Amino acid sequence: MKKILVSSFYKYIYLDNLEEFQKEHLEFCKNLDIKGKILISKEGINGTVSGIKDQIYKYETNLLSHKEFSDLKFKRTLAEIHPFRKTIVRIRNEIVSSGFGISAKNFGKHISPYELNKLYDNKEDFVIVDARNNYESKIGRFKNAVTPDIETFREFKTLVKQLEGFKNKKVVLYCTGGVRCEKASALLINEGFKDVNQVDGGIINYIQQYPGIHFEGRCFVFDDRLSIETGDSKDITICERCHEPCGEYINCFNIRCDKLFVCCRECREKFYSTCSKECRNLVNSI
Template structure:
């Protein structure tokens, strides 16, 4: 049976002249199409992951493709029985992915884009190193076999690691990868700027590699930023690489600690999840602010006063050309 909902993952580096005005226009479009998810708009482009009924997502993609600024957008599309989000956030920020590398324009210079098939063909060669540019909690639950991973809590720490990478791998062909490709755009460009000569990136990231190359040699699950938390990628030679943070048994069940002050992203097996009430430690289990555990280990981010309807009076659909 066909699943009625689509989940879209996408980004596009493209100049947006008045990003805050575009953010308002784009937000209204998402409201009219009943989309939920997270979208970041900036002067350098757009970065989003949303869910909605298939026909509404198709309209959204058609609207984007019809705009010359976003014609090149590569949508990764998955399907679901329900929404992958519970709320809509469309925000203006200085960057579409926080890196601190604001001087880099991926449209001018970045690593060579490899299709999933090309990446698969190159990744095991002797003169190649495969570099995971994601955060530690992401690669802890899944990563390519033999990949170099970084001890970073977020992507903005990536530039600090380049000097030690240069000492080991400057003369290698460096194949970067991330979830959907967006981090690699600036990561690969920065590596080139720092003197690396042969830099490549997996176009479409892990998600597209799973769709087009069967996910071969991606071990574990791929961390995603929606209610699913982590998804299967490898249909060829799957393997679990993570262990329960509490009892150390093999587990790829990724959760957020129920203590919001901790909020650690870690694998916790189902038994420990229920025993610890979603907490990662005894201290977190007893924390007075601990959130109720519903068995998933996923908690919606606080709105912090953000109101998706602020400034909009649910304008008629005729106000937006869909």
Template sequence: MENQYYLILLYYCYAEIQDTEAYREEHHLFCIENNIRGRIIISHEGLNGTVSGLKEDCERYMAYVKSDPRFAKTDFKVDQHDRHAFTKIHVRTKPEIVHSSLSHINPNLKTGKHLEPLAFKALKDQEDVVILDVRSNYEHELGKFKNALTLDMENFREFPEKVKELEHLKNKKILTYCTGGIKCEKASAYLLEQGFEDVYQLHGGIIKYGMEAGGEDFEGKCYVFDNRLAVGVNKVNPSILSTCHVCGTKSDRMVNCANPTCNIHVPICENCGWELEGACSDSCQSHPEKRPYDGSGYYQKNTNGYNPYKGWQRLAKNKNLNSVENE
């Protein structure tokens, strides 16, 4: 059927939301009614989401988000896919839209200068420039920009502590980047707060750079937070950066260890993947809780009791009643 293909949307928007729970319920209902799946975080500081759906459903979803004046400036990174990238919809309220130790920072008031992909490409190789990856270890070990400076971090919360290692670079142009741009909003703002004067960020992140600038000089693949796990972004000079966690051969095939008590995300080649049934080691393969391996290396996250349909009938009923009253 014409135009019956799926889209994957990656987006964020820093904007004040007063009643986060009320908006969560409204947003959640829209997703259910339009078969949108994925993970969406709502907080007092804004929205952050990665979702998938049929093309026409995703177009309705983008229009819905942007119809709210608070989120009219939302920049969606749109990728085509042959199926849903998620199995369920989760819309949650949290204190921050990206977990950090920088809750005091409002990127709408202060952040690094935004560079569109082509501008980033033109600037990144200049002599006085440092390209700074603000992502976690498992992400930059799979792929990063050529000559990028990486930080030894298990998660973004460690960023403020790691900035202490960058004091000697305060006289340089600092170009920050991440997957979709959201971490850079706060990371670049924090660098400015700490006395770095010439700070930039790649607007739209690695994903947008691949779409608009061909991904040139991005080595390896980009880790993504859906069931693809890793995507290629470089159409100009692609390479494989990572090696198989088990046998050491070149591999950019990302796997979430089948042992849920381990759960690490590492590159594992296809042969080792099947041999260890998706586990990262012999001990994980023999673990009694090991999950069945289907070759993808992706497992739905533990929902911790979250019910995506909780309150759906009540919300839908209220919506219908309001529609009747307004006729």
């Protein structure tokens, strides 16, 4: 069975003729049998798509042929099956919802995974800040990271006061692939932070170059996989059923609940992939 290749990308750039691009791009994806989710807006493009290798390479080549996307960087991971069930190309006000009301043009300096390793290994004075949501950092994060207790990226703006003590320190932001860090770093710079940096290509780029080094646990992803391995075999959280070490998410099998929760494989079988006794009883009664 052929492996599925998953490719993610983004670029902040002014786009016009959005309706025309949406229609043509959706048709192109369907003709290639590409699945995934692509968001477009006047501020750019942000997408993740999946397909077999030849399909993905054709897709990437097509995007690169557009002048405005000629320097796109793609981050690739593998999947056993399509992690997307359909193809979506949507027009949005922002390619990542923030509500910050500022441009992402004045973003923080990009540092490579190698440069991040040097900061850790040389024990330099820096603070690393997770720009993701709390349920993402719960199962995986960089060592010693500040992990904000937020449920959506829009809430990141409320953290500025909490981070004020780091205004004159070297701040390194990270997220899954980089798209949120562009805006988060621009926000901090706008608020007077002096030395704002971001991990180039995010967690995915880092773990592909340095698996199992300074990133602990698993990496949450917004598709049917829910998380991917990072090269670190240690689980940093526990199963919410049996409380044994575990790092994998599932959605409760009771579709009226659909809660996202950490659950080990043994408990999935034992409790029919449900999050509670009530949900299990309801599933059994159907």
